[in-house]
Amino acid sequence: MNINKKILDSLKKELHRQQNHIELIASENYVSEEILALSGSILTNKYAEGYPGKRYYGGCLYIDEIETFGIELAKKIFKADHANLQPHSGSQANEAAYRAVLQSGDKIVSMSLDAGGHLTHGYPINFSGNTYNFKFYGVDSITEMIDYEEVERIVLEFKPKLIVAGASSYSKIIDFKKFKEIADKVGALLMVDMAHIAGLIAKGVHPSPVEYADIVTTTTHKTLRGARGGMILCKKEFAKKIDSAVFPGTQGGPLENQIAGKVQALCEVDTKEFEIYAKQIVKNAKAFSEQLQKEGLRPIAGGTDNHLINLDVKTNLNLTGKQAEIILESIGIVTNKNMIPNDKEKPMITSGIRVGTPAMTTRGMKEDDFIEVAKIIGSALKNQSSENLDQLKIRVNQICQKFPIYNNIKY
Numbered sequence: 269m270n271i272n273k274k275i276l277d278s279l280k281k282e283l284h285r286q287q288n289h290i291e292l293i294a295s296e297n298y299v300s301e302e303i304l305a306l307s308g309s310i311l312t313n314k315y316a317e318g319y320p321g322k323r324y325y326g327g328c329l330y331i332d333e334i335e336t337f338g339i340e341l342a343k344k345i346f347k348a349d350h351a352n353l354q355p356h357s358g359s360q361a362n363e364a365a366y367r368a369v370l371q372s373g374d375k376i377v378s379m380s381l382d383a384g385g386h387l388t389h390g391y392p393i394n395f396s397g398n399t400y401n402f403k404f405y406g407v408d409s410i411t412e413m414i415d416y417e418e419v420e421r422i423v424l425e426f427k428p429k430l431i432v433a434g435a436s437s438y439s440k441i442i443d444f445k446k447f448k449e450i451a452d453k454v455g456a457l458l459m460v461d462m463a464h465i466a467g468l469i470a471k472g473v474h475p476s477p478v479e480y481a482d483i484v485t486t487t488t489h490k491t492l493r494g495a496r497g498g499m500i501l502c503k504k505e506f507a508k509k510i511d512s513a514v515f516p517g518t519q520g521g522p523l524e525n526q527i528a529g530k531v532q533a534l535c536e537v538d539t540k541e542f543e544i545y546a547k548q549i550v551k552n553a554k555a556f557s558e559q560l561q562k563e564g565l566r567p568i569a570g571g572t573d574n575h576l577i578n579l580d581v582k583t584n585l586n587l588t589g590k591q592a593e594i595i596l597e598s599i600g601i602v603t604n605k606n607m608i609p610n611d612k613e614k615p616m617i618t619s620g621i622r623v624g625t626p627a628m629t630t631r632g633m634k635e636d637d638f639i640e641v642a643k644i645i646g647s648a649l650k651n652q653s654s655e656n657l658d659q660l661k662i663r664v665n666q667i668c669q670k671f672p673i674y675n676n677i678k679y
């Protein structure tokens with residue numbers, strides 16, 4: 269192997285970083301070595317525009333076998349009529365989903381970004397906000413949870429063609445049945461972006477949207493712990509439209525190496541071990557949230573039902589999210605600053621941080637370990653003296669050594 273030295277140096281440092289920090293970014297995870305191998309496999313060489321059995325290129329026999337296997341597995345795991353594994357990302361899955369059922373200018377109701385939604389759910393400078401006409405719901409100012417009566421009021425008034433449920437930073441159960449009832453009142457379609465919670469849904473740890481939603485989009489690399497990319501599930505009647513909206517509507521050649529990594533992830537999801545993993549993610553998040561609250565960080569919506577906790581660091585600790593993120597990174601704990609409901613700070617500053625348990629649960633951490641990490645976080649945010657931070661850095665390092673990852677990888 270003769271990897272360019274500059275790239276190799278950075279790769280080695282990145283491996284060291286991934287092994288030696290506590291990863292709390294709620295949307296990140298550590299994939300298996302099998303998935304790493306497939307993502308970097310010879311499948312990257314192949315063009316396969318089209319779908320299994322109907323490709324624009326020759327030589328797709330084995331590519332077809334892998335993609336068909338994955339489609340069938342995705343349908344089985346999520347009890348879906350149809351699956352498309354080709355979206356390169358969650359954003360492209362959402363773009364294709366909109367394109368499949370909407371015309372430019374059509375009306376959509378979705379969750380606002382500051383309440384926990386996603387850029388592709390209508391943010392003004394994103395393609396979604398530029399192309400379609402969005403109206404947003406937020407969260408109740410007291411409970412900080414979705415107020416379904418308010419969603420219904422907005423939907424009845426705005427009469428959208430599509431409702432989007434799902435979020436990037438919402439810690440409570442989402443009632444998809446309720447969303448479907450609201451959609452039916454105005455004859456709207458329901459799309460669910462389950463990117464964050466797909467792995468929990470796969471194992472019944474969060475209620476599934478699949479029976480209620482016309483279209484379900486997801487990424488494959490968050491709680492699903494697969495190769496980086498997207499996937500779309502839908503009802504039978506939308507299958508053709510979804511497939512054409514992905515290719516040739518919004519994409520060209522599929523990344524078959526990534527698709528193989530998604531299929532391997534689905535094989536891993538389809539095991540008892542993954543069910544134990546998904547349940548542990550939530551148990552860990554609950555224990556983590558309770559201890560973080562004791563440390564003075566205020567969990568938005570009072571706690572968590574899933575894998576993530578959005579924390580207000582302003583009210584009790586008088587920090588911005590940006591400051592908290594920097595302090596924690598200095599001791600080897602990686603989080604991201606995050607808007608909290610009705611945040612007065614700008615998106616690059618924020619009053620909160622978002623943390624999640626999927627990655628460190630993959631490394632084997634249990635409730636007591638997360639309680640220990642919560643205490644370290646509390647101490648770091650309350651006492652930023654260099655003596656304290658140095659001590660905490662040592663404790664973080666001990667935790668990383670106790671829960672090793674990728675020890676077999678040598679670059």
Ligand code: DSN
Pocket residue numbers: 295358386436437
């Ligand atoms: N960037 C992802 C997240 O962190 O939630 C959403 O796409």
